[in-house]
Amino acid sequence: MSRATIHRVATLDLKVEPWTWPFALARRDEIAAHFAKLQGEKSALWNGRILLGRDATFAAGHLAASYFETDFANLLAWRDWGYPDNTIFNGFGMGALRSVDGAFVLGEMGGHTANAGRVYFPSGTPDPDDVSDGLLDIGSSVAREVEEETGIAPDDYRPAAHWDCVVVGATIAMMRILDVDCPGEELKRRIEANLACQDEPELSGILLVRNRAELTSAMPLFVTAFLEAQFADQAQVTEDGSQ
Template sequence: MTAPVLRIETLDLSVGSFEWDFARKRRAEIDAHFEAARRSKPGLWNGRILLMHSHEIESACLWGSYFETDFASFMAWRDFGFVDPGINNCFALGALQGSDGGYVMGVMGGGTANAGKVYFPGGTPDLNDVVGRRVDLESSVRREVQEETGLAPDQFDIDPGWHCVPAGPLIALLKPMRARETAEQLRDRIRAHLALEADPELADVYIARGEADIHPMMPGFIQTFLRSAGR
């Protein structure tokens, strides 16, 4: 069954202590897996990220509790087949849309953990997104969009809510961001920004206007979003 696209108006997200048995009990496997990945992608960094261990969606509000872990454990959890069903990767992406309706996405660079994948800028939250004990995905997505594309948030009309696509262990939160320029103009500006970077996270830019433009390298939640947006 295709995952629904839910409208979320409010986020209530916190971070606290949580002992993740997977990361503790399978430490040797996790470390070996990450070192093997780094041999082909030396730029991978085992930084600290946030995953979610409990959540609830009710009355257009997403409540959730995050915990801190390392990127190596996250990568192994993902690559081993999301082996702990009680854990979710709840992340925010900027759903960039041109004034002509076209959606603008990035093609992930070869040195990243998601090389070749096509989706909106953003990603798994980290410690930079924590304010007190709260997780601020609103600020996170604005920062990530600017870092990856060079486009400043004030160049968009930004919706206060979110489109949420729950897809098994993944919970994608898409922030509607509509530009005053066409999708092609945004693409050209992003490509110009990437050309100036020594090691850009994105390899290229892809435009999709609906279901007909679904790319095989798009994750399922992006495909679901595009199908819903065309209705």
């Protein structure tokens, strides 16, 4: 069974370099057939260019890795077939929106998406638009995904200075807390109003999570591990303050 490891880092050095993925090349025909089947089930799936990582190292509050371009179809096949190439990782940013009263805001993925029914923080697989001067800018990727999915813009929150990188198997979720100066219920209403104006929103619902009892099986391990760590930190602060 996979377990989660959390690395808190202050800096990210994610170089984007040309590289041919042997897995994608060797199984090209099988991957095409797999994607065609998925697309037959969900016509909204689009085989765009995305970025995956390799050679990740954590040291002294720093994450370094190399990223390369590939097709979304290759990512889905690699994931659905149990990550047969264990030298590669799916590394993406997540915006952990947090209200002034301590509620974390998550969204349930819509039925037309590749992860329908799963509950996440706003996020997305990095793509070439997130590259600047040969580096992957996860901060910009998170800001874009948060605004696209929820309507909450960078001027609406204060991003934490650090990233909590949650490693689970072949996944590295780079979490950044985004503090919003409004109560959770108000923030939820704002996001729901924004979703109602979208033609085909990625999210089908919004959840507020304030404690461990509100975690659900629809949340992947990298989400629950991050939240459990946050709640443990809050409990420690409360205990220290009461002594």
